[in-house]
Amino acid sequence: MTGRHVWAGVDLGTQSVRAVLADDDGTVLGRGSATLTGTRDGERHEQDPESWWRAAVAALRRATADAGRPPVAGVACCGTSGTILLVEDAPGDPARPLTPGLMYDDARAVAEAARVAAAPAPAWAEAGLRPQRTWALPKALWLLRHHRDHPRARIAHQVDVITSRLTGHPAATDTSNALKTGADPVSGTWPLADLARLGLPADRLPPLVRPGDTLGQVSPAAAEATGLTSGAPVVAGMTDGCAAQIAAGVLEPGRWSFVAGTTTVLKGVADTLPTDPTGALYSHRSPDRRWWPGGASSAGAGLLTREFGGPRPELESGGSGAVTYPLSGLGERFPFQRADARAFTLGTVASDRDRYTAILRGVVLAARLSLDHVARLGLPVEGAVTVTGGASRSDHWMRLHAAGLRREIRVPAEAEGAFGMAVLAAASANGGLVTAARRMLGPARTFAPEHPGPLDEAYARLVGELAARGWIDAGLAAAAAPGGDR
Known part of the structure; x- marks a missing residue:
């Protein structure tokens, strides 16, 4: 061990729960994971909340055993943003689930979302928030409407189930996970009225x-079940996107990161609260009281999974030059909001290679459009862009990102949300979040951009088509003109 303390982080994902143990210098001492399954049917996406706890216990037991069961000085957890359920607090069983967990992309709360949109809280407008159908607030209203037989039920987020089980009592929720449930990010309170x-x-x-x-x-x-140390502090965490941002080291103004996976999440840092008239961008409040603006795009590598079953390295190079806007389902959330958006392809697609490389280009260029959107809002976009997520494991994908974004790409040594939570758990004992991150984060792999950008022509065609369809306005189309933001 190179540091004095050991910190644990837990990441509750869609397909698995991952746990990491790391010391003060960022050396990973132990890892563990356990799989999760869910139920999808159209707009319905649910998971069994008890499976979250079982998987968290299994992942932590593996991580602590892998590390040799050292004393753990603290633990923090992150979860999928907008995942929510009803619980009740029973003696010896805090946060006992009463309903399935409605996952981050469950979209059944149509009527409730319309009601929220028609009568929003003034605090949300002041913070630049425009609640969407898949946010937790409409789903909370949907749950209360469909489960009137539980008068003592209360709302809980995915991470609340785990932290309540860890502490043995009903745990408070953090303002990051509560953002999409209607919390006021400026005051850090609920707009109760x-x-x-x-x-x-x-x-x-x-x-x-x-x-x-x-x-x-x-x-x-909980210590006996998980291998954690009895009495260790349980620290309030953040959403999975924010956890990945911590692991990426994107903690100072002007810096931006992408989580490139099934979908694409953009996260950045600002000293003042930014606003977006389109409602696509929203901001979390960070532990150091800065603002972390960003958005979650539905575009991403999920279309590759649907079309090809996952990555196919043998198809990565070549292709016809076609480009696909890569939506695996209906609707886009960021950098524009369009409920009827579907994937489309520009150019000729005559083979699997053409189709595959068109999707890869589209993933990168959707990320570029996201950066152009935040730059259009007046937010600084400075220097290298950090990329985490499944795509970051492929050097080819990262070179393509550097070429398409025309920026240096950094891939951190430890990009997992669980590691980001270990850093957050360590922050209070290591001089704050930025100081702890500087100490714990290792060197990054870097990929240099090409000038001029070889995907500029494809980007111009894609932006032109999005504007012609009315999915983006003339202002974003102009800001996205190649070279216009550099």
Whole structure:
């Protein structure tokens, strides 16, 4: 061990739960994971919340055993943004699930979303928030409407189930996970009158704390189950996108990162709260009280999985020059909002190679459009861009990102959200989040851009088509003109 303390991080994903143990210098001492499954049917996407706890226990037991069961000084957890359920607090069983977990992309709350859109809280408008159908607030209203037989039920997020089980008592929720449930990011409180008007009364809401605050201590029962240390602080975490941002080291203004996976998540840093008239961009409040603006695009490598079953390295190079806007389902959320958006392809596609490389180009160019959108809003986009997620494991994909974005690409040594949570757990004992990250994050792989950008012509065609379809406005189309933001 190179540091004095050991910190644990847990990442509750869609397909698995991952746990990491790392010391003060960022050396990873142990890892563990356990799979998750869910149910998808059209707009329905659910998981069994009890499986989250079982998988978290299994992942932590493996990680702590892998590390040799060292004393753990603290633990933090992240989860998928917008995943929500109803729970009740029973003696000896805090946050007992009463319903399935409605996952981040469950889109059944149509009527509730319309009601929220028609009567939003003024605090959301002031913070530049425009709740969307898949956000947790409409789903919370949907759950309360469909489960009236549980009068004592309260709302909980995915991470709340885990932190409540770790501490042995009902845990507060962090303002990062609560953002899409209607929390005011400026004040860090619930706008209670507005939520009650919409049908979500105060007694159905958990208390709010800031990311990095202490929720409690690991209980003896949880310590025995997980291998964590009894009495270790349980630290309030953030969403999975924010956890990946910490792992990426994107913590200072002007820096931006992408989580490139099934979908694409953009995260950045600003000193002041940015606003987006289109409602596509929204901001989390960071543990150091800065703003982390960003958005989650539906475009990403999910289309490759649907069409090809996953990465196919033998198809990566060559191709016809076609480009696909890579949506695997219906609708786009960022950098523009369009409920009827579907994937489309420009150019000739005559083979699997053509189709595959067209999707790869589209993933990169959708990311470029996201950067052009935030630059258009007046936010600085400076220097290298960091990329994490599944795509970051492929050097070819990262070279393509550098070529398409025309920026240096950095791939951090430890890009997992679980590692980001270990850094957050360590922050209070290591001089704050930025200081802890500088100490714990290792060197990054870098990929240099090409000038001029070889994908500029494909980008111009893609932007022109998006504008012709009315999916983006003339202002974004102009800002996205090759060279216009450099």
